[in-house]
Amino acid sequence: MADKTYKALLVEETEDKKYVRKLTELSVDSLPPGEVLVKVQYSSLNFKDALSASGNKGVTKQYPHTPGIDAAGVVEESSSPDFKAGEEVIVTSYDLGMNTSGGFGQYIRVPADWVVRRPENLTLRESMVYGTAGFTAALSVYRLTGYGVSPESGDVLVTGGTGGVGSIAVSILSKMGYSVTAVNGIVDETDYLKEIGAKSVISIEEATDTGQRPMLKVRWAGVIDTLGGDILSTAIRSTAPGGGITCCGNVTSPELPITVFPFILRGITLMGIDSQNCPMPLRQKVWDKIADEWKIPWLDRITSETPLTEVSDRIDKMLQGKSRGRTIVRLW
Template identity: 40%
Template sequence: MEKKSPREFEYRVKSLPVTHLPSSEVLVKVHYSSLNYKDILSCQGNPAVTRRFPHTPGLDASGVVEQSNSALFKRGDRVAVFCTPMGMNYQGGLAEHICVPAEWLIRLPENMCLEEVMVYGTAGYTAALAVEAIEKHGIDKSVSKVLVTGASGGLGSIAVLLLKHLGYDVEVSVTRENGKVFLENLGVTAIVDLNASDVKTTQNLLPSRWQAVIDVAGGDVLACILKQVSENGIVVSTGLVAGTHFETNVLPFILRGISLIGINAEGTSVESRKSLLIKLASIWRSSALCDVYTKVKLAGVSCAIENFKEQNIYGRVVVDMEAK
């Protein structure tokens, strides 16, 4: 990606020598990458994500170690990178090779393939952390409903998939009409409308609707949701699509005892990442995983980015770096 002017950025596939990569501990041959919301922001030149150009985006990568100066990894190890500074102000995973610090790498469980881990990537790992928070909160699945906002996106669709696999009664909200079709194909039947009157209401509380919520929206949507969570429920905040600022009141917290927590996926430890990948490769593995992603070649990334900008992408996008 190159900066042509203060507001103009060009992204294209370009051949560069391996010596162009930053000097670090482990060289990895990349087999798969994926697209995340921050990748799109990077490609738009958002200074909160990327400030140095030219730049190779890509928060995520999976592949095989080719060279290692670290005792932690050896040639042939199958590894993945997600939820690190890679792809922001560090050369990213949309490349045939990456060279990264050893502490950024996660060795894959034996029963998880390189493509599967990229179906999750940063967005899916964040979704899994949110689901894990709900599991730890201990709500009664037999009588409780869980809401997922932005459910047709990458994070939301993985959250829906995991929650359904674990036996939760899932409701979703979406703003895109075609997103409803995508979710219906995943077996989701309860699509709710967060209507404008509720979002803008000045009431301190609204009737209880959900015991748990995974929210990617933030802003006024999050404020509205907090008023509708039932007693001792939990809201997990994972995104800011609708804004970073919201106004609320204390009544949902002191009268209904609800909890609001945030997810900082990049701040999790290597051990936490390993543990969650093991779950995703075993007891949390859903047979419907193949329905939540689209696979593109590296040459198709530019088109996928444009579709992302136009909100014509549903679920996750995995990039096959070896497909010609």
């Protein structure tokens, strides 16, 4: 493998602390150590990649760096007995694309315990339509259903509806028979959200109450939140007694202005979702559900594909809150 090179999107930090992205040729030898070398076929664009690509040190500490927290491809070399050359695999989460060279490069090298064998009913391309965002949506659904919120419990709210996590959460829940309301804000995408299964769509204004009332009129049996801040606070204060809320993101704010009253007077539960450190047995179980009973029939409707050469433009769109659904990145 000596002197073999590959194409990658590299983010560099300039002396005046600006972050520039360029497509470049790198050596496979420069990849970090790890048991499994993967020739990446597809990656996908997640909010975290947009942060990494724009110099967010909470995500990526050292530059130059190749982002891409998702990768799906073929094992090229393996020193692990668990994987052999030619096997199709998925790598998401852990440190991939954060401080380990990620899926916006044609090769990655990672520890074997980050690697998931591709589920039988999912192609590599489909696995990246889900990617970390889809896995997180599925993990949120898993927690909500496991907690006891069923289609009979009442309406479920999904915030950031057109986003990657939101679109897949809306799709899985509606496929399972839930009545889903989506919050949609930046660009009006009501038709799209209804096509992927939302029963109704509400605006950010309708989903936000910045008043001081500790509890609001009950509207939701359950909530999948991606935004944080006042919208999450409003959702919690509008959740029915015994209801459940998952929280995975902070697109609008990391703050949560709330009192304890919805928890102690309505007995609701707030469930944190951390896809990055999800234990491997649960990770495998959720991927199997994604590939099987939760597989979305209208995957194409939420997917757009871009070559590596155009991923930088897509990153800018995502940072402006203007991306829709899932963007997968074709590496070759």
